Amino acid sequence: MRRPASLPYQIAGSLLCSLAAIVCSASCTASAAETPASNAEVHRSSVFVAGQQGYHTYRIPSLLVTPRGTLLAFCEGRRSGRGDAGNIDLLVKRSTDLGQTWSPQQVIWDDGLNTCGNPCPVVDRSTGTIWLLLTHNLGSDSESAIRHRTSQGTRTVWVASSTDDGLTWSAPREITRQTKSPDWNWYATGPGVGIQVEHGPHAGRLVIPCDYSTLVTEPGKDKPRDVLGSHVIWSDDHGQTWTRGDVLQPGMNECQVVELARSPGELCLNMRSYRKQGCRARAFSRDGGQTWSAIEDVPTLVEPVCQASIVRLSWPGKDSPGRLLFSNPANSKSRVRMTVRQSLDDGKTWSEGRVLHAGPAAYSCLAVLPDGRIACLYEQGRKSAYEQIVCDTFPADRLGD
Numbered sequence: 001m002r003r004p005a006s007l008p009y010q011i012a013g014s015l016l017c018s019l020a021a022i023v024c025s026a027s028c029t030a031s032a033a034e035t036p037a038s039n040a041e042v043h044r045s046s047v048f049v050a051g052q053q054g055y056h057t058y059r060i061p062s063l064l065v066t067p068r069g070t071l072l073a074f075c076e077g078r079r080s081g082r083g084d085a086g087n088i089d090l091l092v093k094r095s096t097d098l099g100q101t102w103s104p105q106q107v108i109w110d111d112g113l114n115t116c117g118n119p120c121p122v123v124d125r126s127t128g129t130i131w132l133l134l135t136h137n138l139g140s141d142s143e144s145a146i147r148h149r150t151s152q153g154t155r156t157v158w159v160a161s162s163t164d165d166g167l168t169w170s171a172p173r174e175i176t177r178q179t180k181s182p183d184w185n186w187y188a189t190g191p192g193v194g195i196q197v198e199h200g201p202h203a204g205r206l207v208i209p210c211d212y213s214t215l216v217t218e219p220g221k222d223k224p225r226d227v228l229g230s231h232v233i234w235s236d237d238h239g240q241t242w243t244r245g246d247v248l249q250p251g252m253n254e255c256q257v258v259e260l261a262r263s264p265g266e267l268c269l270n271m272r273s274y275r276k277q278g279c280r281a282r283a284f285s286r287d288g289g290q291t292w293s294a295i296e297d298v299p300t301l302v303e304p305v306c307q308a309s310i311v312r313l314s315w316p317g318k319d320s321p322g323r324l325l326f327s328n329p330a331n332s333k334s335r336v337r338m339t340v341r342q343s344l345d346d347g348k349t350w351s352e353g354r355v356l357h358a359g360p361a362a363y364s365c366l367a368v369l370p371d372g373r374i375a376c377l378y379e380q381g382r383k384s385a386y387e388q389i390v391c392d393t394f395p396a397d398r399l400g401d
Helices: 011-024 143-147
Strands: 043-049 057-065 071-078 088-095 106-109 115-123 130-137 156-162 184-189 206-216 225-235 252-259 267-273 279-285 296-302 309-314 323-329 336-343 354-368 374-380 388-394
Touching: 043 057, 043 071, 043 088, 057 115, 057 354, 057 374, 057 388, 071 115, 071 388, 115 184, 115 206, 130 184, 143 184, 156 184, 206 267, 225 267, 252 309, 267 296, 309 354, 323 354, 323 374, 336 374, 354 388
Parallel strands: 088 115, 225 252
Antiparallel strands: 043 388, 057 071, 071 088, 088 106, 115 130, 130 156, 184 206, 206 225, 206 252, 252 267, 267 279, 279 296, 309 323, 323 336, 336 354, 354 374, 374 388
């Protein structure tokens, strides 16, 4: 398997870029998109805009709040086109004022003409380290070729880290053997964010949601079938080593994980589904992601087969229920209508939610800000969902009952 050509990549260049980000962060602001009148209390900033900074398209948003309260907005910078293959770099911008302004973008991983992407970060609260899970493949290999084993290489899994609030990043380290079965072809970390388990026997565990594809030849069939599945990987030693859990298949794809309140340490994996198109699917784990319950469809969470985000806003208190948040393009057929919903019963029911953008919209990532407000980083536009990646921040109320 060919390894990335530039992995001892330009450390000096990265440091210079990081210093530029520090110097300019106070004065560099994103071009603000107009806030709809119906969402007058929403603050919107355009974080990554297609065609700017040498990139044709920006895709696959990921948003993380660091222990110091800094917002890190990750994405893929696609140089030559909108597609998932080719020359793609992994980028980040920082905000130290809760999403009001953003630093210049920093390149975390650029491997020439190859594909570096699928950001999925997680914070280790005990050490303060930010771990960033990533994937890589040759830029000349398409997803279809990798999935059907006609490619030159395959999809590999990597991890980078930051110990200075996202200002600088380590060189990515490959963890494919720990996380990917040899008979798997395509692989994706996230996209979105991981979590650190807070309760139960696996408290402290870092959990990253992932998906994969494999070819299965059924009895009596000559042509193998492409099977999709979801799973998680985790680390119990502060990001040094990673382990993969059991899989959920067929028809499961990009996913996000959240810790529930009904049982200490119980996890819910919320998945993009090809099993029953038009809605999400989910499964539950009480052993930290090793095994999962049967897959359930979630008809309330309609979507056109797309990525989504789910995070915990708050834990149950003496006089208040815990709250989960969910965002996706809430339409069963088209990637439009970016909506944020809430659940007061660990995801059994969901509110009608708040529409952030009624037009074209696709991937998203939610975060809870230190002041209690909500941030949603998502793809949107007027004619296409991939014109820009914006960050909306808004109060946690008015999400529906």
